[in-house]
Amino acid sequence: MEVDRADGRTANQRRPVVCTRGVLHRAHGSASWAQGETKVIAAVYGPKAGTKKNENPEKACIEVIWKPKTGQSGKQEREYEMVLKKTLQSICLLNVHPNTTTSIVIQVVNDDGGLLPCAINAACSALVDAGIPLKHLAVAICCSVAESGHIVLDPSKLEEQNMKAFIYLVFPNSITSVLPDGSKRPGGEAMEHGIVTSLTHGVMAVDEYFSCVKLGRAAAAELSDFVRNSLKLKAGNDPSKAG
Amino acid sequence: MVDSANSTSDLSSEMEVDAFRRLFPLRFHERHLLESVRPDARPLGKARDTSLALGAVGSADGSALAKIGCTTMLAAIKMEVMTPANETPDEGCIAIEFHMPAICSPIVRPGRPAEAAPVVSKQLSDTILSSGMIDLKELSLVSGKAAWMAYLDIYCLDADGALFDAALLAAAAAFSHLQIPVVSLNDEGRIVVVSKENEGEKLKNKPVNEEKRKLKLRSIPFALTCIIHKNYILADPTAEEESIMETLITIVLDSSCQLVSLYKPGGPALAYESIIQDCIALSRQRLRELQTILNEAMCDMEVD
Numbered sequence: 001m002e003v004d005r006a007d008g009r010t011a012n013q014r015r016p017v018v019c020t021r022g023v024l025h026r027a028h029g030s031a032s033w034a035q036g037e038t039k040v041i042a043a044v045y046g047p048k049a050g051t052k053k054n055e056n057p058e059k060a061c062i063e064v065i066w067k068p069k070t071g072q073s074g075k076q077e078r079e080y081e082m083v084l085k086k087t088l089q090s091i092c093l094l095n096v097h098p099n100t101t102t103s104i105v106i107q108v109v110n111d112d113g114g115l116l117p118c119a120i121n122a123a124c125s126a127l128v129d130a131g132i133p134l135k136h137l138a139v140a141i142c143c144s145v146a147e148s149g150h151i152v153l154d155p156s157k158l159e160e161q162n163m164k165a166f167i168y169l170v171f172p173n174s175i176t177s178v179l180p181d182g183s184k185r186p187g188g189e190a191m192e193h194g195i196v197t198s199l200t201h202g203v204m205a206v207d208e209y210f211s212c213v214k215l216g217r218a219a220a221a222e223l224s225d226f227v228r229n230s231l232k233l234k235a236g237n238d239p240s241k242a243g
Numbered sequence: 244m245v246d247s248a249n250s251t252s253d254l255s256s257e258m259e260v261d262a263f264r265r266l267f268p269l270r271f272h273e274r275h276l277l278e279s280v281r282p283d284a285r286p287l288g289k290a291r292d293t294s295l296a297l298g299a300v301g302s303a304d305g306s307a308l309a310k311i312g313c314t315t316m317l318a319a320i321k322m323e324v325m326t327p328a329n330e331t332p333d334e335g336c337i338a339i340e341f342h343m344p345a346i347c348s349p350i351v352r353p354g355r356p357a358e359a360a361p362v363v364s365k366q367l368s369d370t371i372l373s374s375g376m377i378d379l380k381e382l383s384l385v386s387g388k389a390a391w392m393a394y395l396d397i398y399c400l401d402a403d404g405a406l407f408d409a410a411l412l413a414a415a416a417a418f419s420h421l422q423i424p425v426v427s428l429n430d431e432g433r434i435v436v437v438s439k440e441n442e443g444e445k446l447k448n449k450p451v452n453e454e455k456r457k458l459k460l461r462s463i464p465f466a467l468t469c470i471i472h473k474n475y476i477l478a479d480p481t482a483e484e485e486s487i488m489e490t491l492i493t494i495v496l497d498s499s500c501q502l503v504s505l506y507k508p509g510g511p512a513l514a515y516e517s518i519i520q521d522c523i524a525l526s527r528q529r530l531r532e533l534q535t536i537l538n539e540a541m542c543d544m545e546v547d
Contacts, residue, residue, distance in 0.1 A: 054350065075368075084507030086489075167505075171511065194513025200505045202373050205521055209502050212518065218537035 006158065007036075014141070014154040014219060019230050021129045029130020033122035034157060037112035042122035044130040046102030046156055059094040059103045066119075070106045072085070080106075080116060085198045086121060093133040103134055107223065108217055113157035114142035116168050116199065119218075128231050137173035137227060139220045142166060143212040145204045151212050153219055165202025167212050169218040172196055193217060245343065268487045276475050283481070288356040288525050290467070293533065295412065296542040305421025307540075309413035312481065313374075313403035318413035320395050320421050324434045325532035326382065327390040335382020339368045341397045348402040350481070366506065367397070368494055374464040374503045381458055389434045392422065403482040406465045407493055412533060415463045419541055422455040439525055462497035465533040467526040469494070471512045479526050492519075493524040495506060496536040498534065506516060 009015070015036030024030035029041035034040075051061040064081045066073065088104065104126065107120050117140030124137050144155040144166035152159065161164050172194065195213065264271045266281075275282055283293070291312030300306035303319035310316075326335060334488030342365035343357040351357040373379070382391040387525075395417065396412050429435045470477040472488040485491065495503040506515055 022268045033359050040526070075365040076363040078358075084509040088509070090509050090511050130501045162512070170509070195507065195519075196513060196517050197509045198505055198507045201369060202495065203375065203501050206500070206502050209505060210519075213516070232267065 003098055005152070006114060006155070007027065011150060011152045012209070012215065012219070015156075016225070017223070017226065018226070019125055021125060021169040021231070027130075028125045029128070029132070031045075031122050031125035031129055032109075033118055033125060035114055035118050035154065037110055038114055038120045038135070039105045039109040040115070040122045041106075041109060042119065042126035043105045044102065044126045044132065045105070045130070046124075047097045047100035047167060049100060050104070051099055051101055057099045058168075060092065060097045060099075062088050062092060063087070063101055063103045064123075065103065065105045067107045080119070083116065083197060083199065084120060087138055088123060090196055091124070091134050091136060091138050091172070093135055096133045102130075111157065113155050113160045114168075116140070117142050117170070120170055120197075121223075125227070125231060133160070136175070137224065137231075138144060138170050138225060139173055139224045140168065140170040140197075141216050141219050141223060142168050143216050145202070145208050145212065149205075149208060150210070153215060154234070165204040165208075167201075167209070167216070168197070168199040169195060169213065169220070170197035171217060171224075173224045174221050204236045250414055254493065268483070270314055272487060276472070276477075279445060279478065281484070287475060288478050288528075290529055290532070291481075293412070295416050295536055297416055297540050297544045304424060305417045305419075306470070307413050307416030308421055309409050309416060311405055311409045311412070311479065313401050314405055314409045315400040316397055316406075317396045318395065318412040318417035319398055320393050320417050322421075323392045323394065324384065324389050324391040324426065324436075326388065329381070332387040333383045333390070334379035335392060335445070336379070336391045337377065337382075337395060338373060339395045339397075339414070340364060341367055341399070343399045345479060346401075347399040353403070359402075361408065363410060364384070366407055366493075366504075367410055367414060369521040370464055370466075370504050372413060374462065374495070374497055376415070376460055376463055376497075377418065377458060378461065384434060393421075402482060404483075404485050404507070405479050406467045408468050408479065411464060411466045411495070412537075414539065415460075416537060418458060418460060419463075419537065420544065462499055462501075463534075463537070464495045464525075465496045465530045466493055466495040466501045467522075467529040468492070469522050469525060471510070471514060471518055473512070473524075476518060476521055476525070478529070490514075492522055494522055496523075496526050496530050498530070500527060500530070504515065 018033045018034040023032045024043050027045055032041045051057050055061040062085055064084045065080045066077045066103035068077055116195050120138055120140040129133060142154055144152050144163040145159060147164050244542050279287055293311045294367040296308045299308035299317060300319045304322045307318050341360055343351050343360040345351050345353040384390055395414060397413055424436050426436050441454060469492050470480045470484055470488050471490045471492060490512035492514060493506040497503050
């Protein structure tokens, strides 16, 4: 039985994504990422000299500042900052520039569901725009579970509130390797099947979680192809659209 | 780098264990992991000793002290009467706050709030409210006019890893211990709490609720934090292990083994499906242990 969605999408269909690089001229790197109505702008400044007090000086430090659309920064923003910092720390090559700080500023322009995945995608694009050395990209999507157990991809805010649970998932970028088995781990699982970050909200069965991960992984593979193509463009100011 | 690796293997026989632990912490822990044991002699999947004491704060309406190993959390609930919001006239409200005073850890300085505090606070609110442990309609007094506001404050007295697990356990125990006070309508039509001195005398105004009652808790959530490092899964990490091996995954299950939350905020190691399945199996085991501990603590209270 198909789930009827307000904007006529099927259960497995993402909203159209618009990614633009180089939107801010004074920042070292910047990107804006829009998924449907949700829009986030990310700016990267760095690497700057020196690390913060409690951080390890032998590695580069990442600092995230999250600016909400309205109101003051509260606990929700601190949590987003922490999750973003830990996610980006796992994809950046921290040993290349020790004792430096890279600041990433996230500005929420509009929130229509899937805010954290949108911000993670924007931050990765901004890091690429700034030329910060990365191991691989991180691709983020959101899945939600309806009361009936149906899994819906990329919910809007209204859908998020009406569903019984939703999950934000971040996967590494799919690898194109020269070797045929270059991307396989010793256990036989491909590297891009690992989850970098997972945040859930709401109660769901364990099986439903794994079904969401499977669906999310497929969507992330599609999205990572789009990201790879759009970030390859030489002229940084061209917006690239995808369905 | 290769030379120093060889020299450390020579040095390790000459160096004291404590010095080796401070200078090469990752190598120290990995040596233990090879033998499937941890520096405090626990097997990899075993959590630390957990204890619960209900009613730790005498003046609060519900309180509990939870200890997991050295991590200590004190939870206290104070109830206050307030007017409910217009959109939910027959529901009460819960405000959850997590504090990390400077006593808990040398990393926390007085005056500068700890980085972990707002994150754990938000995680706790989300988990407790989304797990459906408490039916907010039970906190209502007079529909549209008065309802209970429960202020849950959790103080971290000692931060030694797995803060969220201990805080959730303390919160669940405090709600199990909570007794809603007796209230009555006074002459001006306002709800007042009936204090102990008036209990003996004949009350002029009929109390709104006859006696102190406990909240009916539906499924109580329990959490387990694990560290993922290469192919090892370490359950219930200490603060030292958390600072060295940075990938944490927290799984919260409720009493019917439904997944309330799976929280993995990034980190250098990736979580593959097999690893997540193992963590969920460890969480199920831990759920049973914690349920036994909570039930024993409740029985001890009732005997008193």
